[in-house]
Amino acid sequence: MNVLITGGSSGLGSAITKQMASEGKYNVYFTYARSKDKAKAIERQYSNCKAIKCDFKIAAEIEELIGIIPELDIEILINNAYTGQFLDSYFHKSKEFDFMESFSNNILPVIKITQTCITHFRKKKHGKIVTVLTAALVNNPPIGAAIYTANKAYLMQLSKVWATENSKYGITANTISPAFMQTDFTDSIDDRIVEQIISGHPLKRLLTTDEVAESVLFLAKSTQQINGIDLLLNSAVNIK
Template sequence: MKKVVLTGGSAGIGKAINLFLLRKGYEVLFTFNNSSQSANEIIAEFPNAKAFQIDFSNPEQIHNFLNEIQGFKPNILINNFYSGTFIDTYFHKTESDKFLADFQTNVIPTLQITQECIKIFRKEKFGRIINILSSSLKSPAMGTSVYNANKAYLLQMNKSWASENVKFGITSNSISPAFTLTDFHKNMDERQVENILAMYPLKNNLEGKDVAEFVELCLNGGSHFNGNHVFLDASNS
């Protein structure tokens, strides 16, 4: 049975990926913070699911999760977690503390978790890393500078992870889904949401299950499918 570490697996796109993999028979260790009810429902339904509650701004909890990963011994890592907002304010109005706080909460834990998993993958001579980013990297909305900067940092890291580890049977790829309406966007203005969805080339907009299905393609893509960044957006320009 393939063993997956999935960050942010109880809501939104992460939940869709989680349920998809669990139904396929994968064993999934997933994180959650505020979505306790959803997490409990998942572990109640699937014996191959294991939940870990964590606040990624808490170093002690991160340390405990890294220890959990060591015992779990995964061969797949899906970096999906993001805490904060998609649209905040204009770059010139953003407080400097905001840049640092969001980086420490979202990027640093992702790096630590990826380091821990790579150590395990290298010993086993196999591993798959998938990073869930955003199509906002292609066409940034106003007020998303902090969010996009953090996603772009992870995109560049993906290239390093791919080149440094492929000889150990490890691949690293990134997926940037088109706008997918989830609780993450609940504070967005309705007109912004309508404008984004109106520009999408397909009548049926992207859903979490569409991302989950592409994740499986990455998992089964073989050792030559490595270092890629795919925009899952119906070729939307």
């Protein structure tokens, strides 16, 4: 099966790419924006992986990716890429431009890529979509994460639409909402805050990227009866 993972060269994306590649039965295509060295290292490690340059800030690269999706015969789409910061500023201090720019960089590319995949999936009468969100949609959102969490909430609702509109075509659309992880995306978080998160965690440790990647793989392999759900990975800190 052919898989497309956006933002698959570093952090959580790298763990997902490697987890899918290790299965041996997937041809994994993954995008990267600036982490060329990391992307090439993954290609060298896994013969069934192919890196594709696609910066969500560059419209031409998005269009190029969209153009080859039918040719690659993608059957599973993992929406993982995110451009920007986890923590930005207080909501009342965030400028209108900041919201618009983040929407343009993080929502519109996902819409275009997913529309293209769904059109392809409908012709094949099967396909799977897994979108990475955040447990902050269930827990109290972190202070300063208004833009990030708003984007993720938008994608959560879109995923429900994808599932509802396409289930009769054998297409599933699910989301996964991981709790805080230590990756390059969250490196700017103060160590004292990280320690507080760990001390309040039932397992007294943070969620790992490998654990999330295993859960993404579960949704990618799951029955068509699992459709329209959000898989929450937060050790029952909050239950929805």
